[in-house]
Amino acid sequence: MAWSASSARFAVCTAERVVLLYDEQGERRDKFSTKPADAKYGRKSYVVKGMAFSPDSTKLAIGQTDNVVYVYRIGEEWGDKKVICNKFIQTSAVTCLLWPAENIIVFGLAEGKVEKLVVCVTFFPLWGLSGSARGWAGGRGILSGHADGTIVRFFFDDEGSGESQGKLAVHPCPPYALAWASSSIVAAGCDKKIVAYGREGSVIQTFDYSRDSSEKEFTTAATSPSGQSIVLGSYDRLRVLNWSPRRSAWEEGKPKEIAHLYTITALAWKRDGSRICAGTLCGGVEQFDCCLRKTIYKNKFEMTYVGPSQVIVKNLSTGTRVVLKSQYGYEIDEVKILGKDRYLVAYTSDTLLLGDVSSNKLSEVAWQGSGGNEKFFFDNENVCMIFNAGELTLVEYGSNDILGSVRTEFVNPHLVSVRINERQQRGVDENKRLAYLIDIKTIATVDLVGGYNTGTISHDSKIDWLELNETGHKLLFRDKKMRVRQPPQATWQDEGSRETLEPLPVPKGLQMSWRGALDKSLE
Template identity: 85%
Template structure:
């Protein structure tokens, strides 16, 4: 069923659908136009006097590039997202840039002169690959950038060339080209959304699909890890078929991915960040993290938050959040001496409730309101504390000392109110049914 029709005055030479309701297309007469599927109307974004040979968008889809027959490359933003980059004529390529791709770190253009050129954000040449002396190479006809923005595939005749961005070298590295005899001229390229495969269309009507990854490994015959780019890894559960895409949003190169915590949680380091993920809920986090030689200790006792001990510091990261929830100094690296509650039971008048209890020293407990970032109270005891736990709302604390005495403390607005275990041991007021509290009771 035809739901929209946009009649144009000249041939549509290239087409792009970057946003939900907006289609962008180039015309033979040199105009770049926009078609709105809701209003069923089209309008001109900008016009040139040169045939539009290629169109591409940035990773967010909020900026477009058009390549023209006279070599001109034009940039336009629907929203520059605060980048401050200029619009309009960006650069004049030596030949018509039929192969044009907007990667995360540069713009890649190629054409009939058998050269691939990478341009910076303002049109300066940052790298060039020259194949003009290679008699087996033909003109470049099309290009496509991976969804992660760190790989570009350029098609020519019987050959695919791949460029991978290296964050460490801050430059493009050429991978071994893929040569297929009798494939003939490659006319179209399209990536799968997760970056694991690429489809190739040919002049003779063929549609070929290629697996595209840097490396692949299998963990304990249960998980398959596919590194589709330096900063993106697909983790697939071989028994259930579920997939999690672990990606550095800052473009940093991911080192080894580990599966910890009863094979439920993902942990990976980059040069400047730490990536964490819950496979079952598909909640992923990336937080700023300075390398410590892999000496961190991770605890996954809490389903909502990861506890990280490193050099006398406890750091909390909530799954699904890209900010560190809280950080405190403590020398006690036992999860039974730390208790975190994250919105586990809703209270009237309190939308967000996040609390932490931990040991300052062997006889002193501190409680922290993680939302406000302040100390909610301190409890001093006369004996060594061996176990502690907050209730679901974070307003009651149960702890046990080395003499096997159990105490309950109410963390109210008027201060700390200790009570003996005989008075409140069953925790009926707290309604806390966690296994650890039941075991203690």
């Protein structure tokens, strides 16, 4: 079984070698038959042992025991024609298969090798039958389990972690149930023991069920997308392990026991973490909801906490969903929806999560909490302005780094102007500018890309409104005497226009707004 990366498709391959395609509600929408490597041996000469969607969800890789890996193009819509676009002949039967990244397909062979497509590269020498393989969330590495109990790790990109690769540990039995979580590696097999290994292969925990006569051997395992929960399948039972960040240990949850379910042969976790599917020896597929709790927010949104660090926010009126997840595994305390029900704000112990529901742009920045005293302003669609203890912090939606931070006591959003790549300019890739008040009569402008001040404008009267143009090269401001000004040449240090405008009389009470028409008239 396999879930697509978009969570919109769920594929199941039966014992008859037919692939059934379901939507996320569990309704069957399509099907197609797999092909043998050589037609002269007949359609019943092989068994499908591995299946995985491509990262773009338009292709499906299938590994078979007749020494072949097929890649099917299944299209973007239900009912699109299914075409074999790649065929990779191998030297022995395929035992497991992963598709962790766009151009990388990883599979294990019965002769013990673990190889990578599209160009076949042998990762590990012959140790015996490859029984299992698991990918790390994000596609940065894989694990493989072998018949002699060897567990091997390989990184595509270790991102400077310094963790070793190659032979990691030797499990007491073949690790057919193998899972790679965010904090450790969990393996289980026919000895009825679940063992958690540390990042360098040391045993950190063991759950022993060998004296439980009702327990059978563990056959498969699956890790939640957040990496904080693991489900292991055996006979008539699913066991759940949850990672406790406070204890830095695995905690056993209540097992799910279903009579006459028989042996669990496959597990597949939906990419948003909300559901897990279990395939059985008798051909059944059971689908389970996975959540810690559900809440309704303002009667408009449903929040499903699928893990300590992951929340699914669903708009009840439109059905659209946003998956809010801490990339560092921190526990999410509370989620708020602000700014006319468009923007998400959530706290963890060390970070702040922000998101734009309409564009699905999410950010997580390092943040030391101040007891919820922050003030959030969402007037700008590209950036969130946060005022806290005399400091203005800017966070661009979709970026995990703070865009800029300055000291100011003026929290009115009309006294701050931010422009983020709002107009394409020749020869300029990134154009991010900020204008704000140092004091009531002094304006400062900042280049946020370079992180330096571009100018300071001093005025003889109190300023009550300011705004940059779309390129950030012009500044318009208004003082308490209702005079609209552009900065004079002598004090404007930017590379933009240096014209000087005479004060314009503005009727009392007129609401000023900077838009394209005003921008063009100044030019």
